[in-house]
Amino acid sequence: MTHVDQAALVRLRRELHAEPEIGLALPRTQRRLLDEIADLPLEVSLGAASSSITAVLRGTHPERPAQAPAVLLRADMDALPVSEDPAADPRSAVPGAMHACGHDLHMAMLVGAVRELSARRDELRGDVVLMFQPGEEGWGGARLMLDEGVLDAAGPRVGAAFALHVFTGDPRPARFGVRSGTAMAAAAALSVRVVGRGGHGSAPQLASDPVPTAAETILALQSATTRRFDALDPVVVTIGEVHAGTARNIIPDSAELHATVRSFSHAGQARAAEVLPAVARGVAAAHGQEAEVEFRTEFPPLVNDAENTATAIAAARARFGADAIEELPHPKTASEDFAEVLAEVPGVFVFVDATPAAGSGYNHSPQAAYDDAVLGDGAALAAEFALRRLAELSGADGAPTHPLTRNDRA
Numbered sequence: 572m573t574h575v576d577q578a579a580l581v582r583l584r585r586e587l588h589a590e591p592e593i594g595l596a597l598p599r600t601q602r603r604l605l606d607e608i609a610d611l612p613l614e615v616s617l618g619a620a621s622s623s624i625t626a627v628l629r630g631t632h633p634e635r636p637a638q639a640p641a642v643l644l645r646a647d648m649d650a651l652p653v654s655e656d657p658a659a660d661p662r663s664a665v666p667g668a669m670h671a672c673g674h675d676l677h678m679a680m681l682v683g684a685v686r687e688l689s690a691r692r693d694e695l696r697g698d699v700v701l702m703f704q705p706g707e708e709g710w711g712g713a714r715l716m717l718d719e720g721v722l723d724a725a726g727p728r729v730g731a732a733f734a735l736h737v738f739t740g741d742p743r744p745a746r747f748g749v750r751s752g753t754a755m756a757a758a759a760a761l762s763v764r765v766v767g768r769g770g771h772g773s774a775p776q777l778a779s780d781p782v783p784t785a786a787e788t789i790l791a792l793q794s795a796t797t798r799r800f801d802a803l804d805p806v807v808v809t810i811g812e813v814h815a816g817t818a819r820n821i822i823p824d825s826a827e828l829h830a831t832v833r834s835f836s837h838a839g840q841a842r843a844a845e846v847l848p849a850v851a852r853g854v855a856a857a858h859g860q861e862a863e864v865e866f867r868t869e870f871p872p873l874v875n876d877a878e879n880t881a882t883a884i885a886a887a888r889a890r891f892g893a894d895a896i897e898e899l900p901h902p903k904t905a906s907e908d909f910a911e912v913l914a915e916v917p918g919v920f921v922f923v924d925a926t927p928a929a930g931s932g933y934n935h936s937p938q939a940a941y942d943d944a945v946l947g948d949g950a951a952l953a954a955e956f957a958l959r960r961l962a963e964l965s966g967a968d969g970a971p972t973h974p975l976t977r978n979d980r981a
């Protein structure tokens with residue numbers, strides 16, 4: 572039985588694709604989605620800090636428990652500052668903006684899911700919170716919605732959270748992919764300013780040269796990365812910016828380094844936050860200088876909970892057959908701010924292979940193309956997950972279980 576109208580989802584996705592908006596203020600996108608869900612039995616509220624939409628669907632199952640559980644389904648809404656390939660179809664009508672990461676598909680899928688769930692309301696043993704989130708691409712949109720209380724929108728805190736993400740240009744054997752444990756990397760920004768004392772290039776003894784100290788710091792950070800961390804829980808440090816000086820015969824007052832730090836567990840990220848700044852300060856101190864260090868977490872690691880991963884796998888197999896979903900051996904090295912949600916409540920993030928038959932550039936490229944054909948399946952998976960997880964959380968008999976190797980490092 573399916574309630575997903577594939578043709579309607581394709582139309583919606585193509586309209587959203589034509590009018591991409593970037594960042595936290597997405598008024599047209601928000602308007603379009605509100606029109607799309609206006610006829611559904613939802614309690615809708617809008618974000619104050621962004622163009623977010625939170626909507627609650629109340630389940631009406633006859634055996635709905637008094638303390639009914641809630642689950643959250645999320646779609647991100649924002650586009651990227653990318654100029655789309657002129658040959659693309661559908662194509663962005665907004666110069667310099669493009670849904671290059673497929674968030675237009677995510678929105679259409681979530682609309683499809685809530686249409687199905689609204690039609691099957693009497694099978695829901697609890698409530699479903701829809702999280703339409705702006706500003707995923709480095710704007711902190713998830714954090715803003717968490718601060719505005721999205722997890723408690725139904726009353727009790729949601730007991731599980733689900734999101735999916737389309738990928739293209741890297742075809743997989745199965746439509747869906749998932750990984751218990753860490754599924755995407757943590758990212759942090761490390762900035763070091765070595766403070767010395769400037770002077771004449773001919774008389775270093777009268778100055779305190781920060782440039783050799785900065786050079787040593789670069790190498791010391793690389794040594795620390797290979798010697799101070801678990802090789803099976805790796806950390807990657809890339810110093811992409813080095814700034815110092817104005818002329819070859821002047822010793823500058825200071826030198827700056829800026830690095831990205833990627834890691835794959837909460838423990839690895841916490842250790843990086845402790846070790847790397849200490850190394851930078853220690854190298855500077857060895858030369859009688861000071862290092863001003865900033866370590867700023869951008870994204871925590873995205874960690875899927877084993878139980879919710881099992882539910883997602885069971886949902887995909889029940890709906891589409893055993894081969895529809897694969898368990899991925901490795902996390903992806905990209906980051907995703909749904910990690911903020913999964914740091915607060917258990918849940919799962921599912922990858923969807925949306926590579927078109929004709930091939931495509933990878934996500935974020937001007938040639939990134941996504942196959943509309945996945946929309947119905949994505950919507951159905953999200954709906955099936957919500958139905959099953961609510962049954963499990965409400966302790967309903969016959970709630971499906973699925974044994975799974977635990978691979979949760981974080």
Ligand SMILES: [Zn+2]
Pocket residue numbers: 672673674707736
């Ligand atoms: Zn994305």
